[in-house]
Amino acid sequence: MYHEPIFLEPVFQERIWGGEKLKEKYGYPIPSKQTGEAWVISAHPNGPSQIKNGPLKGKTLAEAWEDYGKLFNKDTDNKEEYPLLVKLLDANANLSVQVHPDDTYAREVEGVPYGKTECWYVVSAEPDAELIIGHHATSRDELQQMMQSGEWDALLKRVPVQAGDFVHVPSGTIHAIGSGIVILETQQSSDITYRVYDYDRTDAAGNKRDLHLEKAAQVTTVPDNRAALIEHAEDKQGDLSIKRLVEDPYFTVEHWKLNGATENKLEVDFLQVSVLEGKGDIIVEGKTFNLEKGMHFILPHTVKDYRFDGELELVVSWV
Structure with a gap:
């Protein structure tokens, strides 16, 4: 069937913390001035991407996964859902502090197939921008006590970031993206979130968003001793520089920077690609497809x- 890339349309999600950077940076037709997310490679039922080209044009990625499994080297008996979700996020304001469960908790308690491990590549960051990654509690009892009493400054770990930084966020990690940051997020295909703290914000009707402190305390990893930011070695292959950002049980993510040309073989079941900057081409079986940022x-x-x-x-x- 496809001997070419499968290009996808982003699905936009409006958020209380969203802005307009996805339009400014990528020219996307965002629906409002509070557009927080573009789900750019998604088969999730809350926002499946639509295919833009080829024989499946107009179908969703979820439909392709279900009906044309050979495109993904999927066994016909495999009933699992498409495993990954890629998003661009524009944090015009602070995101809520939150945590995600692992697969076992998600299946047993929420009845959904996947928990959520994710990772963030920082596309851009304003001066003094920071992330919340992890906490200072030494026991689960201390974590619960600090959550209930609202000791957020003492509890939460904050990390300054700049463009090009990368953060791995396993399930069980308390986290939040701070204002002034655009990230590319690669994650398990899950939309399950336990909100810990939301800065006492209210919506247009004056209502605060729900918190989920009991479940959050149950799934948070305690203690939290991991490093937030890690340096990554660069592998130079001709005109292509590659950084292996993370390799975990759910996904492998790399950053590629090309200045010239490179020949590649597809040695995995399927490859997801996001163009962050630049212009160029991808050539498949003699056919050329133009690439530009935002694809x-x-x-x-x-x-x-x-x-x-x-x-x-x-x-x-x-x-």
């Missing part, structure tokens, strides 16, 4: 060899 696509299993050409900054991921 997102999947190289299906039916593609064996491909070539990038141009000046491109990419984030690629696979299971």
